[in-house]
Amino acid sequence: MPADFVPVFDALKSVLVKYEKRLSVKTDTPTEYTLLTKSPSPFPQHKGQPLFFASVRIGKAYVSYHLLPLYMCPELNKNIAAVLKKRMQGKACFNFKTMPEAELTAELKRLTDAGIKSWKEKKWL
Numbered sequence: 001m002p003a004d005f006v007p008v009f010d011a012l013k014s015v016l017v018k019y020e021k022r023l024s025v026k027t028d029t030p031t032e033y034t035l036l037t038k039s040p041s042p043f044p045q046h047k048g049q050p051l052f053f054a055s056v057r058i059g060k061a062y063v064s065y066h067l068l069p070l071y072m073c074p075e076l077n078k079n080i081a082a083v084l085k086k087r088m089q090g091k092a093c094f095n096f097k098t099m100p101e102a103e104l105t106a107e108l109k110r111l112t113d114a115g116i117k118s119w120k121e122k123k124w125l
Helices: 005-017 074-079 102-121
Strands: 024-028 032-040 050-058 063-067 093-096
Touching: 005 032, 005 050, 005 063, 005 102, 024 050, 050 102, 063 102, 074 102
Parallel strands: none
Antiparallel strands: 024 032, 032 050, 050 063, 063 093
């Protein structure tokens, strides 16, 4: 793990920390921070387990910000700013090698808020 990923991880984790009361912290280590729903999943295949909501993880080549509402609520993807879309890997992950600019952090906050709102409307929270 490159040492310069630690401040990137901390910056991305700060986006999610404000949801600790609304969600449940599954993992909080120096390399991973993961939030789950407090309530059981409404989907039978999850067998009553909570849903994964979001996480930040340090990998070998980058720090990733995973936001599952982007996958489960495709309408949220219409509002991703082009500057953030460049960092998108797959359907629900953004990769960072350097400290995210304020604009990117603000966009992640906005998308995460939209994910919370969407899941609350669907009664998944």
